Amino acid sequence: MHVKPLIAGAGLAAVALVVLSPSAARAAPTRYEAESSPAVCTGTIDANWAGFSGSGFCNATNATGAASQFSVSSSAAGSATVGVRYANGTTTTRPANIIVNGSTVTSSTFGGTGAWTTWATTTLTVNLNAGSNTIRLSPTTANGLANIDFIEVTTGGTEPPQPPQTGLVGWATQGGGTTGGGGNPPVTVTSSSALSSALSSGSAAVIRVSGTISCSGMLRVASNKTVLGNSGATISGCGFNISEASNVIVRNLTFRGWDDDAINVQYSTRVWIDHNSFTSGYDGAVDIKRASDYVTVSWNRFFSHDKTMLLGHSDDNAAEDRGRLRVTYHHNWFDGTGQRHPRVRFGNPVHVFNNFYGGVGDYGVASTLEAGVLVEGNYFENTDSPCELGQGSSPPANLVQRNNHFVSSGTCAASGTVRSIPYSYTLTAASSVKSVVTSGAGAGRISV
Ligand code: GCU
Ligand code: CA
Numbered sequence: 001m002h003v004k005p006l007i008a009g010a011g012l013a014a015v016a017l018v019v020l021s022p023s024a025a026r027a028a029p030t031r032y033e034a035e036s037s038p039a040v041c042t043g044t045i046d047a048n049w050a051g052f053s054g055s056g057f058c059n060a061t062n063a064t065g066a067a068s069q070f071s072v073s074s075s076a077a078g079s080a081t082v083g084v085r086y087a088n089g090t091t092t093t094r095p096a097n098i099i100v101n102g103s104t105v106t107s108s109t110f111g112g113t114g115a116w117t118t119w120a121t122t123t124l125t126v127n128l129n130a131g132s133n134t135i136r137l138s139p140t141t142a143n144g145l146a147n148i149d150f151i152e153v154t155t156g157g158t159e160p161p162q163p164p165q166t167g168l169v170g171w172a173t174q175g176g177g178t179t180g181g182g183g184n185p186p187v188t189v190t191s192s193s194a195l196s197s198a199l200s201s202g203s204a205a206v207i208r209v210s211g212t213i214s215c216s217g218m219l220r221v222a223s224n225k226t227v228l229g230n231s232g233a234t235i236s237g238c239g240f241n242i243s244e245a246s247n248v249i250v251r252n253l254t255f256r257g258w259d260d261d262a263i264n265v266q267y268s269t270r271v272w273i274d275h276n277s278f279t280s281g282y283d284g285a286v287d288i289k290r291a292s293d294y295v296t297v298s299w300n301r302f303f304s305h306d307k308t309m310l311l312g313h314s315d316d317n318a319a320e321d322r323g324r325l326r327v328t329y330h331h332n333w334f335d336g337t338g339q340r341h342p343r344v345r346f347g348n349p350v351h352v353f354n355n356f357y358g359g360v361g362d363y364g365v366a367s368t369l370e371a372g373v374l375v376e377g378n379y380f381e382n383t384d385s386p387c388e389l390g391q392g393s394s395p396p397a398n399l400v401q402r403n404n405h406f407v408s409s410g411t412c413a414a415s416g417t418v419r420s421i422p423y424s425y426t427l428t429a430a431s432s433v434k435s436v437v438t439s440g441a442g443a444g445r446i447s448v
Contacts, residue, residue: 029083029152032070034058041148042066049087049116052149057087062144067096069136074128074155081154081429082124082135084108088146089116091416093402096145099136100126106431108137110146111402114417119149122403125429128155166446168272169425170328170351172296178270180226180249181206188230189213192238199225199240209233209253218260221248228448229253229276235262239281242268251275254443258282266290275299277443278308284340288327289313291320295327301442306338306362312345315369315394321346322370330354331428333441338362343391348372348398349419354428356437357383357409365412368394372418375401379433380409387412405430 033054035045041058043066049057058068074080088094094110105126113120126135135153139145172178186206189195192215198207204224211230215238221227223245229252239258242248244267251274255262258281265271265288278285278300285302287310288295302308312325325347332355334341339362344350346369353376357364363385367373373387380386386409389396398416406412428436439445 029081029154030072031150031152032072033150034068034070034148038071040067040069042068043144046147049089049147051087051117051119053085054150058145058148060139060145060148062142064140064142064144065138066144067136067138068145068148069134070151072128072133072135072151072153074130074133074153076155077130078127078155079125080128082126083121083152084124084137085119085121085149085151086110086113086146087116087119087149088112089114089118090143092143093414094139094143094146095141096137096139098124098126099134099138101129101133107140109402109404111400111414112417113146114400114420116147118420120402121152123427123429125431128153166275166299166440168274168296169298170296170330170423171294171326172270172272172328173423174326175270175294178247178249178272178294178296180247180272181224182226186228195219199227209235212236216259218264221245223247225249227251227253229443231444233443239263242266242271244268246270248272249274252443252446252448253277254279255285256280261285261287263287264289265292265295267292269293269295271295273297273300275441275443275446275448276301278302278305280304283307284310287311287313288325289321290317291324293324293326297327297329297332299331299437299441299445301333301335302337303335308334308337308340309342310340311342311347311350312369312371315345318346318370326350328353330425331433331437331441332356333437334358334360334364336361341365343368344371344373344397345369345394346371349374349421351376351421353377353425354430354433354437355379356434356441357381357386358434358438359383363388363391365399366391366394367397367399369397371397372416373397373399374418374421375399375404375412375414377403377405377427377430377433379405379407379430379437380412381407381434383409385410387414389413389415403427403430405433
């Protein structure tokens, strides 16, 4: 189920929403305001942009090294989570070194937030000494630092972070939410014919798939379905066509060797595709198109496959797709796949966060044709082209990248602004995403 060419780009409104760090069993965070001594601001304390906490924020002089510095106390030595609240009303990143007790320990990009009144939080993990510490945010370009509101520090010695959320997050929580077959008693299917009739039934249902089901083509999925794989459940040879449906959940299945798409979502809303594995198929693994909306694609693993996730199938489908195609992609593992992670047309905001791109061959994310994509907190390894603007015949569109982690990879191309994210979510620290995702993504990693 396929692609092709056409027109224009658009610049749209502002980004951001507060992002929390994974901590739980640790102590409550302590907030340190940038305007309160002993914090130091190499610039002025201003209060002209709304939305800050306390009595103001640090507007550091626009120069390399003009810093915002905090004094932080920790009851024990060990790792700490530091949330930095900032605003950058420009479209240029304002990268800064994070200097703890005189040593540069990491850096952060402080990308554009869309407006000086739009505050965002980036989360870092650093080691602190017992007792007093300094944390200095020191810009590395002549544009200087973003405006800094506060930092929030959670100390807890060496306690590991809590596992990230595995429930439903993102766009599929919107528009009424996604509950699938709800509390209906499950029916178990073991054959292609039983699966096909259960999926297309007009009633709400919870369908459990057992064993390997050999099939071909696309099986139509109707509204109000939860499809759950028992341990090892595999769909071999065919795919699911979620078409003119709403409220569908697909979890814990392995799709292999599909002869069209593994999952195609069209004219459908409120869909959650979670903890599945996709390998060695023909066309798209998870393609979403034709006026679809409110979709979350989470914790899936894709391997031995090229065309991974298309969002919006053609350049000339504005009438159906403009204002729709809002999808969240999080904690997915792109394990040596080729292209489209995702390739986006029209959708804004599309949210791509905390995914692990390991050895992605062609490109990671592409924002094209009026789209607005927020690429946040992902881990890119051995991936030459993490983000591209435009693709094939589709013109470049908007992409905001922030807090991504790059290892032996290229950079993430960014341009313009994207609309704000309406839901809350927990951001895994980007540097932890590889370990969190490789141990949690794919079929067989949850019990359903
Ligand atoms: C503007 C804005 C400041 C900001 C500055 C900058 O002057 O009002 O709050 O710090 O731009 O570019 O750094
Ligand atoms: Ca400034």
